[in-house]
Amino acid sequence: MSENVRLSGLTMVAGSVGVFVTLILHPSERGLFDPAQVGSIGRMMIIVHSLALVSLPLWFIGAFGLSRRIGWCGSPSLAALIIYGFGLAALMNAVVIDGLVTPGLARAIANATPDKAIGWKIAFNHNVLLDQAFMSVFLVACSVAIVSWSVSIVRSAALARALGVFGCVLGTATVITQLTGWLGQYPHIFFIALTGQAIWFFSAGMQLFRTKAA
Numbered sequence: 373m374s375e376n377v378r379l380s381g382l383t384m385v386a387g388s389v390g391v392f393v394t395l396i397l398h399p400s401e402r403g404l405f406d407p408a409q410v411g412s413i414g415r416m417m418i419i420v421h422s423l424a425l426v427s428l429p430l431w432f433i434g435a436f437g438l439s440r441r442i443g444w445c446g447s448p449s450l451a452a453l454i455i456y457g458f459g460l461a462a463l464m465n466a467v468v469i470d471g472l473v474t475p476g477l478a479r480a481i482a483n484a485t486p487d488k489a490i491g492w493k494i495a496f497n498h499n500v501l502l503d504q505a506f507m508s509v510f511l512v513a514c515s516v517a518i519v520s521w522s523v524s525i526v527r528s529a530a531l532a533r534a535l536g537v538f539g540c541v542l543g544t545a546t547v548i549t550q551l552t553g554w555l556g557q558y559p560h561i562f563f564i565a566l567t568g569q570a571i572w573f574f575s576a577g578m579q580l581f582r583t584k585a586a
Contacts, residue, residue: 376437376440377437377440377441377580377583378580378581378582378583379437380433380434380436380437380438380440380441380577380580381434381437381576381577381578381579381580381581381582381583382577382581383430383431383433383434383437383577384430384431384433384434384435384437384438384573384574384576384577384580385434385574385577385578385581386427386430386577387427387428387429387430387431387433387434387573387577388427388431388570388571388573388574388577389427389574390423390424390426390427390430391424391427391431391566391570392567392570392574393420393423394420394421394423394424394427395563395566395567395570397416397419397420398417398420399413399416399417399420404478405478405481405482406482407482407483410475410478410479410482411479413475413478414474414475414476414478414479415475417470417471417474417475418471418472418475420471421467421468421470421471421472422471424467424471425464425467425468425471428460428463428464428467431460431573432456432457432460434573434576434577434580435452435453435456435457435517435573436453437580438453438521438576438580439452439453439521441530441531441580441583442521442524442525442528442530442531443524443528443530448520448521448523448524449520449521449524451520452516452517452518452520452521452524453517455513455516455517455520456513456514456517458513459509459510459511459512459513459514459517460510460514462506462507462509462510462513463506463507463510463514465502465506466503466506466507466510469499469502469503469506470503473499474496474499474503477492477495477496477499478496480492481493481496504556507562508550508555508556511546511550511555511562511565511566511569512546512547512550514543514546514569515542515543515544515546515547515550515569516543516547517543518539518542518543518569518572519539519540519543519544521536521539521576522535522536522537522538522539522540522543523536523540524536525539526540531576531579531580532579535572535575535576535579538572538575539572542565542568542569542572545565546565546568546569549561549565
């Protein structure tokens with residue numbers, strides 16, 4: 373069992389690194405509608421979001437190992453895994469919309485005549501709203517899962533209690549900022565929340581990987 377848990381930890385670390393790279397290399401939308409830049413920006417968006425898509429199943433495998441390490445009985449780890457899987461499904465939609473659909477819409481806008489560009493811009497704005505909605509679902513679901521795992525960690529000491537405390541604070545704060553609307557209004561808070569979750573999973577993965585063989 374310990375070897376499986378260590379492997380789960382390694383996949384969780386790999387998934388977290390993939391998310392970190394995606395966040396770092398994600399291109400800005402400046403020049404997205406410039407015919408001279410839309411091609412290169414679009415290709416970079418497809419590359420980084422493809423990396424994010426590869427990272428999602430790695431995160432879920434790691435989450436399965438985390439729930440197994442904490443224990444299925446007498447703890448909310450199973451519920452956390454189910455909620456987290458639901459959140460990852462929403463994140464997958466957000467990644468596809470932002471990284472694979474957006475470049476095509478941007479090219480259509482950049483190359484369209486003024487009368488046709490209006491329709492493409494409406495489609496682009498609708499795309500943005502869908503992306504934001506799916507990301508909101510993911511952040512809340514992931515936060516609830518992190519809090520559930522963290523409570524179990526604090527109670528059972530299956531992993532470092534500091535990780536559990538950090539998860540409780542991070543998850544609760546993320547849900548509060550979402551309910552107050554701050555995540556949608558302030559992009560830097562959204563970035564901090566997503567980065568914080570990636571850090572939590574990276575730390576949890578490292579601790580799972582260091583699990584001693586039975």
